[in-house]
Amino acid sequence: MASHATIRLLIVDDHPLFRQGVRWALANTQDITIVGEAANGREALDWLARARPAQEPNVLLVDLNLPGISGLDLTQQVRRRYPRLGVVVLSMHESDEQAFNALRAGAAAYRSKDVKPEALIEILRRVARGEYVINDVVLEEPRVASRLLSQFRTLPQATSSTPEIGEFPIFTPLSDREIEVLERIAAGGSNREIADALKISTQTVKNHISSILRKLSLNDRTQAVIFALRRGWIETPTAIRQEHDETEE
Numbered sequence: 129m130a131s132h133a134t135i136r137l138l139i140v141d142d143h144p145l146f147r148q149g150v151r152w153a154l155a156n157t158q159d160i161t162i163v164g165e166a167a168n169g170r171e172a173l174d175w176l177a178r179a180r181p182a183q184e185p186n187v188l189l190v191d192l193n194l195p196g197i198s199g200l201d202l203t204q205q206v207r208r209r210y211p212r213l214g215v216v217v218l219s220m221h222e223s224d225e226q227a228f229n230a231l232r233a234g235a236a237a238y239r240s241k242d243v244k245p246e247a248l249i250e251i252l253r254r255v256a257r258g259e260y261v262i263n264d265v266v267l268e269e270p271r272v273a274s275r276l277l278s279q280f281r282t283l284p285q286a287t288s289s290t291p292e293i294g295e296f297p298i299f300t301p302l303s304d305r306e307i308e309v310l311e312r313i314a315a316g317g318s319n320r321e322i323a324d325a326l327k328i329s330t331q332t333v334k335n336h337i338s339s340i341l342r343k344l345s346l347n348d349r350t351q352a353v354i355f356a357l358r359r360g361w362i363e364t365p366t367a368i369r370q371e372h373d374e375t376e377e
Contacts, residue, residue: 135160135256138185140172140202141218142195146241150189153245160252169197173205185213187255190235192219192226200233207234212345214255218243237261258358302340302361309336311362314353 137160139147147165154160163183166172172188179185188206192199203215216237217230230238236255243251251261302310305326312322319337323330337349346352356362 135187135252136163136183136185137161137187137189137252138164138166138172138175139189140166140169140194140199141189141191142167143191146191150248153248157249160249169194169199169202169205172202173197173209176206176210187214187216187252189216189218189252191241192217192230200229203230203233203235211343214258216251216255216261231260258355260358302343302356306336306340306343307356307361309333310340310353310356313337313349314357314362 137154139150139162141147141150144167151162154162163185164175164179166175172190176185188203190199190202194202197205199217203217206213206215214236215234216239217235218239218241219226220241222238222240227238236258237251237260239248239251239261254261308326309322312325317325319330319333323333326333337352340352341347341349344352344355346355353362
């Protein structure tokens, strides 16, 4: 078996028996370490806030139907506070609508609780690698599930304001202007070209890029573009260039 980087998992479920079942299912998986458990969303957030560096999870396994803070609300809060943390949402019954809402809240994966242990292990590994797994569909750039992506693009970008409970805009920690800058970078624009197109200074463009890299914990603009493309925050460079050409005409 190919080697995998260690996955540090936090289980969030209000049923002790289910949490124990997950532990049992993953007991002999060498690349997955369960660093903790939480019975509800508040416990999960408190756990993350006080976790030592060696305990910090890189993947959360979250029950959709949590008491108090729902699984979707928890997912949204976690992804805003810890954008590099992947969230796997589990539900009693698979539903396209629930899968869509889970993605909008920031989840990287959605499956029903009857998932087999070997399938769950593979999902955790994929999410740890930065992939999106929705039922049996793996969403990776450039072959992102077209229906979901087209629905995403018709929704307004998330803003910096706190949404009402039960509202789940597409998760992105970036502002609308930062998304615009990323789209121009993806289309091959230089700082000067981006500045001219958006009618801002080159220094402002640089400031936006620095902010993007800081928010996403990435090192360069290419990584940021790939990260955003994988999550459906921006269109593919070809689509962006076509839209720009049509605007110029």
